[in-house]
Amino acid sequence: MEAGHDFLKALATVLLVAAVTTVLFQRLRQPVVLGYMIAGMVIGPYVPIPLVADPDIIHTLSELGVILLMFSLGLEFSLHKLVEVGPAAGITAVVQSSLMLCLGFEVARLFGWTTREAMFTGAIVAISSTTIIAKAFEEQRIGGSLREIVVGVLIVEDLIAILLMAALTAIGSGGAVSVRELGVTSLHLAIFLAALIVVGILVVPRAIRAIIAMNRPETTLVASIGLCFGVSLLARSFGYSVALGAFISGSLVAESGEQHAIEGLIRPVRDLFAAIFFVSVGMMLDPSILVDHWRAILVLTFIVIVGKVLGVGFGAFLTGHGVQTSIGAGLSLAQIGEFSFIIAGLGISLDATRNFLYPIAIAVSAITTLTTPWLIRAAKPVASFVDHKLPQPLQTFAALYGSWIDRLRSGSANKADRTAGTMIRKLLKQLVVDALLLGAVIVAAYVARPRIVKIEIERLGLPWEFANSIALAFSVLCALPFCIGIARVARRLGILLADLAFPGTATPEGLDLAAAPRRALIVTLQLACVLLVGIPLVTFTQPLLPGFQGALILLIALVLLGIMFWKTTTNLEGHVRAGAEIVAEALTAGTVTTDPGAEDARKKLDQLRSGLGTPVTVIVEGGSPADGHSLAELDLRGLTGATVLAISREDHAIVPSAKELLRQGDVLVVAGSREAVHAAKVLLEGAHGSPRERG
Structure with a gap:
């Protein structure tokens, strides 16, 4: 009886204080999630206010919030929806997440945290908040292409977060960060996920459609939540996170095509327990820890805002979005939220991180939650400022590049024959294979180098420094063919796509009227390929390499490509100036539309216009x-x-x-x-x- 009274008291305290803060924050037009976290601080054990809820009871209730929140996110994710968001959102999400993982890891290492804590830190700052962005976009009525790219990136980021949680579970479960142990644990996880998804995809969608056909909302609600908790319990029994099981169950339900009806039913229950989850997050916020780690909080906040703006903005621009949309997307996604709390809590539950990391994640999330609405409002003036500060060649390139990508998406690319499409897929496969092999070589070198050095010292009598240099040189020689292969494939892919973007631009005399735009596009696509391969590769091998070796090699490659890029944009500027005069004079004189005898001039003009974005x-x-x-x-x-x-x-x-x-x-x-x-x-x-x- 006493336990039931304590439970009621804790629940009443949480909901009453949360109700007051949510009303207050609605009136102040601030994110209610922040209000929930402040409510948690009020009833938590670290603030001297005589309103304290039982942390154990609230933690148990918050687990339900995590499960239902992840189930709802899973309902929004399905295989066909991932296809719908397209490669643009996928590329942007991969660039941003890889960059943030890399930056978060290095910041944690600079503060002297352990390797595991550094890995969790990178994952904490890598994923933006769906809840906060959805609320901010709703209040500011954001739509159009900006909303499309941001929502697409969030969908892919949710998938990346699940993969990160699975990987971190494997890392945090072992006694030491061992390549062999990590490989074995990851294999077990892959088998579990494959079996769960295969069996689930055969059973769950059919069962959900049959239950929906009964037209009994309460039956649908109970069955859906029962499935959610059942799969979560199954994941926990195999040693994995309940959040992982809940997300997978939501994705399986989404494959039935009835996710909207189910989402409407579970939304009130989810919102209730999600509020308790965010309150429980605030309860763990210890002001003394924040004071002790204020430098880390400020640095990580800076990294989240600047890193996400750069990562998302650059990724969105490479996929054909303009400067304004790209910067707007970066500013919109410059925060962390619910996934960061779940990942930080996972680190504590696995005993892979110390307790200070959770309050730091909460503090960074709180600050970036406050700044998000202001950053979204600042998108247009910031984009205008950036455009004005760009050198003239880059301004011209930025304006034309989007039109070239448009041609690849819909115009000339759709008329290309099947051979070109087959070749593109073949080159992409080669790029992925070379990247995977390069990563395998780096891992193998990390594992084998100490043994090779030991053999050189014992059998050849070489000094340690010389033996280590020889082993390092051998590793570089083994990796070099794959680096060259990636560069060659990236160039071939760029040339092929440029041919599709600028078809038929050669005159009978062999003069390419779109030579400057073609070269600029080729170098840009090479740069994009190196980034897409290099940043995830550096992120993956970062824990294995001392110092900043991987990042330094990638930086050198980017500098070389950057010099080539600047030369091509400078040439493009001259081409555009000359071509713009010809186009203007021709259009003014009516050459294109009124002179039926100027067929050759018309063809030449059309060829020239293709490089100027039509x-x-x-x-x-x-x-x-x-x-x-x-x-x-x-x-x-x-x-x-x-x-x-x-x-x-x-x-x-x-x-x-x-x-x-x-x-x-x-x-x-x-x-x-x-x-x-x-x-x-x-x-x-x-x-x-x-x-x-x-x-």
Whole structure:
């Protein structure tokens, strides 16, 4: 009886204090998750307020919150949805997560934490918060391409988080970070997951559809939650996290196609126990630990904001999103949340980390939760500032690159024959195989090098330094062929994709009219391939290599490619200036549309235009916001991502500077991705008449 009274008292305390804080934070227009964590501090044992809930009872209830929260996330994830978000979100998520894992690991190592704690730290800062972003986007009514890329990245990040939790479970369960033990444990985990998914995919979707057909909501609710807890218990019995089991059960239910009906039923129950979970997180926040580790909190907060903005922004830009969308996505995802708490709690439960890491994760999450709405609002001015500070060649490249990726996605790429598609898949497989083999060589060198050095010392009598240098040189020689292979495959892939983006741009005399854009695209795609392979590889081998050897090698490769990239963008700038004048003059004279005898000139012009992103022309009408204003005042490129290549005015063409004043009757040659050009037309239209467009 006494136990039941204690349970009721703890539950009442939690829910009453949480109710007060959630109402208060709703009025203040702040994230309610932060209010729940403050409620936890109020009723926790570390703050001298006479409202203390039983930590053991709250911890048990919070486990239910974790399970239901992960089940809900699993409902949002299915195989077909992963296909829908496309490679753009996948590439962006991989770049961002790998970069944050690497940065988090190095920061922890600089603070002198153990290797395991460094691994958990990297995972804690790698995953953004779905809950916080969803709430912020709802309040600020964010939509369009920014919402699509952010939601896509979050879906892939959720999958990465599950893989990280599985890997960290394997790492945290052993007595030492051993490659052999990690491999054996990971193999057991893979077998368990494969068996669970295969059996589940055969049984669960059919069972859920049969239960839904009964049209009894309470039966559906009880069966769904029962399945969730059953799979969670199964995962726990095999020594894995209950969160992993809950996520898998949600994914299996999602395959039935009835996830929306189930999600509506479990949402009230999930929200209740999720609130208790976040309150329990706040209860573990010890102010004395925060004071002792304030430097780590500030550094990790800085790393989360800056690292995610750079990682997401760069990844989104490489996949064809403009500067504004890419920076907006980076600023939106610059926080950590529920997965970070779960990963930090996993470290404590496995006895792989000390207790200080959990409060640090909470503090970093609280700070970044507060900054997220402000960062989202700052997206447009930050994007405009970045655009203004970029050198002119990079401004031109940024405006045109999105249009090239558009052509690969829908235009020329769709007309390519099957041979090109087969070759692309073959090159991607080669890239993955070379990367895996390179990682295997690095691991093998890490394991075998001490033995090789010992043999050299004992049998050849060599000094340790010399023997170690020989072993290191041998390891480098073994890895070199795979590094060269990755570079070659990346170049071949870049050339093939560039041919698809700029088809038929050679004249009968053999002159390539899109040579400069082609070279810029090839180098950019090479850079993207090196990043996609290099950052995860460095992250994977980081615990095995002393110091910053892997990161240094990757940095050298990026510097070399960066020099090549700068040269190609400089050449592109000259190409664009010359080509823009020709396009403007031709369009002004009506060469493209009115002269039926200029077939050769028309073909040559079409070939030239392909490298300029297939520009369109917009006539400045009277009353347009552009009339009488300079391009700098309009901030057309900073706000839309499109660029004005040239202006046709009366009987001559102008290559404009930022200070060029626009006049009524000017014909603007606007280039960029389809989305950027459309946004530019809307900006030029304003509240007045629509600007006339010519092809």
